[in-house]
Each structure stands twice: as structure tokens, then as C-alpha cells.
Amino acid sequence: MNDLSIRALGGEHWTSRHGKPIVFVILTLVAVGVYLAATIPVAVFPEVDFPRILVGVDNGVAPIDQMQVTVTRPIEEALNSVQGLERVQSITSRGTVEVDLFFSWTVDMFQTLARVNAALARVQPELPPTAKVTANRLTFAAFPIVGYSLTSDTVPMTRLWELATYDLKPRLNRKLGVSTVVVQGGQEPEFEVKPDPARLVQTQITVPALLDALGRSNMIDSPGLFESNHQLVLSLVSGQARSLEDISNIVVKTTALGAPIRVGDIAAVSRSIKPVYVAVTANAKAAVLMNVFRSRTAIP
Secondary structure (H helix, E strand, C coil): CCHHHHHHHHCCCHHHHCHHHHHHHHHHHHHHHHHHHHHCCCCCCCCCCCCEEEEEEECCCCCHHHHHHHHHHHHHHHHCCCCCEEEEEEEEECCEEEEEEEECCCCCHHHHHHHHHHHHHHHHHHCCCCCEEEEEECCHHHCCCEEEEECCCCCCHHHHHHHHHHHHHHHHHCCCCEEEEEEEECCCEEEEEEECHHHHHHHCCCHHHHHHHHHHHCCEEEEEEEEECCEEEEEEEECCCCCHHHHHCCEEEECCCCCEEEHHHHEEEEEEECCCCCCCEECCEECEEEEEEECCCCCC
């Protein structure tokens, strides 16, 4: 007896008897797959809540031994009581501390970040007054998604820094999905004031008094409101120094005879560049780097 006769004796295959339900199930699965393919969000950097928080501390140029005693140890002791903490790892360097906090995957990272900030607030009075502490969750939004480098053979680095900071950065910040733009490298222009020790002694002016005069004069303040056409208008008074002459003409002290002593009388004012400790290059040239960070809720 051949195979055809055996199959005939056994009856029809079950797929022949249930052909319509099988076709219906297949079409339903295809429709569900098409719907999910069109609606499921897809991202190069998906939104993932890693159970990790990075605490950073900036304390100028304090030595490592001092940072370990006055910053690292108090912060680690304060954070050990945070609920769900599994491991603490810290890196101490000159003037900076990085504390990595690893938590359980079952904890709510939003609440955990609030607990970490509360612990840091309790230990803040024990830290040096110059220490700046920040805590951030480690997500894909903590890393830049795109970077732009500005290089030139003719334009000075100070001009490239101003172009990136005042022209390009505000435009990028207004784009949908952009959280922050960090500018690195370049040369930040500034004014330098060099006091003359002999003139300071002669006029009986101290360096703190000179700094206080520069801070009080270089500011924008509001003296109050005034009424105009049945409207209250906020008035502003600007004392910002924008040139060498403006800084030189700032009054530091008035003598007993009423003669003003200005900054230019006791110090030399000149244009300078802010010290740079990190070199940024692109294509083997000095460059200004713009790192673009996305918003935590944005899906590219």
C-alpha cells in the first residue's frame, strides 16, 4: 500500500479542517505586528533608568589629602544611609571628587535621587564653603548626542569662543529636545587688573576693598518702579564695565578732601585671557567644542 492510500484512509489533515481559523490568526498577528512596528518608540539612546547616581564635587585646586579628609569621607559616610545602596566607589583628585553610587534595580531612581540630595544637604555644612556639589542620575541623556567643533586658521580662538557661546549656543538651546549645550576649549577673553603695591600702601587701600569696589560697580540693579500711561515700568540701572576705560574709572575710595581714587590710579588694567588647563583639538587643530545634550524625555 502506497503513501497516498494510507493518507486517504487516515482522513484529511487538521490544517485542512481548520483552514479559516488559521488564516484568521495569521492575519491578526500580521496586523498586530504592523501596528506595533508603527507605534513602538525607537531611539538610538533609549530612556533607561540605570540604578546609578554620580555625585561630583568641585573645590578649586585643593590638594588630594585635604580633599579626602574634608570632602570624600564625609560624603561617603552621609550617603551610606541611603535606602537601596549596594556599592560606593569614589575617585579623589586635586580639587575634584567623583562618587559613584550603585543601587538595586528594584528602587525608584527619582525617589532615590531625592534621598541622595537630602543626604548631601545634611552634610553640606561640614564641607568647605568653596565646595560645589552636584548629583545626577546616570542616563543616556548624561552623554552628548552630537558635537560640533569650530576651527580656523585666521579667526582667533577668543572670537571662536564668543561665536560659540553667544551666537550658536542660544540657537541650539531653543531647538526641541535639546537640554543643554556645553562649550569647551577656546580662549575666554577677560580683563586683568594688576594692583600696584606701592600705590595701595600710599592710598591705604587693600586688595579686598578693590575687589569689593569692582563687584559693587560692575552690576545691573533696579531702583524701583515708576508709573507711565497707567502702567508700572521696572527701571534698570546698569553699571557694567564693557571696556578698559570703564574699569579704570570705577571709584574705589574717596579721600578726606573728596577726591575720588579710581581703579586706574592704583592698578594697571589690560585685556587678557582666562587660564586654560584643558586642551581641545579637532583635526589636529586647536578648536572650540560644542557638546549637545538631549532632554531626558526626548525621543530622537
